[in-house]
Amino acid sequence: MLDIKNLHVKVAGGGEEILKGLSLCIPAGEVHAIMGPNGTGKSTLANVLAGREGYEITSGSVCYEGEDLLALSPEERAAKGIFLSFQYPVEIPGVPAMTFLRAALNAQRERRGEEPLSAPEFMKLVREKAALLKIKPDMLKRPLNVGFSGGEKKRMEILQMAVLAPRFAILDETDSGLDIDALKIVAQGVNALRAPDRSMLVITHYQRLLDYITPDRVHVMAGGRIVKSGGPELARQLEAEGYDAYAESAA
């Protein structure tokens, strides 16, 4: 589904390279996890996949369902099913979460040539998904993320994912800052979306999340590239041993 080849990225306008020849292939239906030390470029990878400006791609390619992903605008990628759960969700003052989500969903549908969802259909969908994630209806009336606690923001990201039903979801440290109950709820949300035609890339620092979402593959990222890949056991090994072993390859 997604095939990243030898990706080199730096911050636009000069500076050091952040991604230094990263390659990664995620087949349809699989959930992959990326673990790696702080500052190694995990969020940069997520941003580049989602189309954020401000990066310079000096070489490499990203192929998504047979198409050159890097040639598309962020909104085109979104309509084609790319979703990013942000490490730091952004506050949108004055725009109720419900309004935001409806505008987003209908914009995506319009781009795909689908009819917009009517207000009642949409409300029904959101209420249903919110209930599964134990998000109170009141929260949907509040301006998106404004004054939300860390955990509430993350839960709201997963609600958006559930409503937008993406084909390829990137979860950037969605588990950070969640209490144990919230973590389970989020994991349930993720598992509910697992499907043969849907893939996910889960960025995390903790084994904890992977206890609930069993990944098909685990990758270790260090120094701007993938330095080791393995099965779920690799995550447990990392948790026990840390990244010291990979410091070498990072340098």
Next chain:
Amino acid sequence: MDGAKDSIDRSTLAAARALEADKYKYGFTTDVEQEFAPKGLNEDVIRFISAKKGEPQWLLDWRLAAYKRWLTMEEPAWAMVHYPKIDYQDMYYFAAPKKEGSGPKSLDEIDPDILATYDKLGIPLKEQEVLLGVEGAPKVAVDAVFDSVSVATTFREELARSGVIFSSFSEAVKEHPDLVRQYLGSVVPPTDNYFATLNSAVFSDGTFVYIPKGVRCPMELSTYFRMNAQSTGQFERTLIIADEGAYVSYLEGCTAPMRDENQLHAAVVELVALDDAEIKYSTVQNWWPGDENGQGGVYNFVTKRGDCRGARSHISWTQVETGSAITWKYPSCILRGDDSQGEFYSVAITNGAQQADTGTKMIHLGKNTRSRIISKGISAGRSNNTYRGLVSVHKKAKGARNFTQCDSLLVGGQCGAHTVPYVEVKTPDAQLEHEATTTKLSEEQLFYCRQRGLDAEEATALLVNGFARDVLQNLPMEFAVEAQALVKVSLEGSVG
């Protein structure tokens, strides 16, 4: 109620789509035979206007006195706006559709081209159509002003049953001369300022509203101003009086054709609220802003003032200013009655080469008077947006309170936002609070929205609507959705 809201949503969506199709869909002109006063300004032109309207002598004298005064005045230069000198002799001061005569008696007498114009603007003038159109939707009575004359006023009979007078200004002069004479110029005197004085000399038409004692006006009232004729200024005059315990909500909307010359709009609005009365006045101003290079567009130089004359009276201004090449207006409240309240809610958007210098004056004269100012300025393109406001608390205004919040939002790096608050306090126990913020539309917010599927323009519109929400919420429900669509259109081309 839900059904009504849904159909409003639908028609609004349709309207919004139409807006998207064309950046300024109101830019067309209507081909009707017009009658003009001779070009330029002198006593004869004023006599011509007054005679056309069959005015009494006292009103002609009033106009002429204003004109004499105007000749001695100088155009103000303190606002943060720049424009070439206006040649007051190079424009028409009166233009009227020819068939009009002494004013149409029924809609059948109105030129079909004019009816079609209002239809194109989405303003229903035929009451049957209004009733059929949106079942259960709140009724809105409309006064339509085309250049210098009012061409139609709807729902007058129904309003008259509750004693409400809603008519064109010219007609009010004939039918309610005492009321007009009593209140005209009592809030904005003919000597007030350069543009108000000019208006007093040459004002053509406008709307007159009187709500009798204890009456809650049974529907929203609105006026749609349309400037059509070339080289013609529009000088309308609106006078609204809410007698003791009365309530009225009034909305004005404005559009003009695209022309590469500048058109002058110098209106005067006077509001009077007696004891326990409340007036809610909303404006959606969308005059032609000129092109991206600043060619053409309306000069919107307007004086609006409300007088909270009675105890516990309440006047609230809400404005959404998106059009005009230059906007110069300060809707104000004179808080004369004890315990009276004034409010000013403003969204001013400038884009391209537009300039806006707008704000309010809250003059606290009575005891325990309260005022509230919420201003949201949005600058995009190469535009300049200034909030200018005065809060003045006089000696006798014991216990006066004001809250002011001025927020500016910058879209892009070439625009300017300025906040100029003036404060004068002459009583020790007044409580004033002032908050001001300036923020840039952040790249992070834009990216977040785009990641979810909105394009840059939709994202900007959503963020700006969010920024302006506190103000937009104050608009009558029927217009709030329209205003949001307008915000989007006004910002087109502001993001790469």
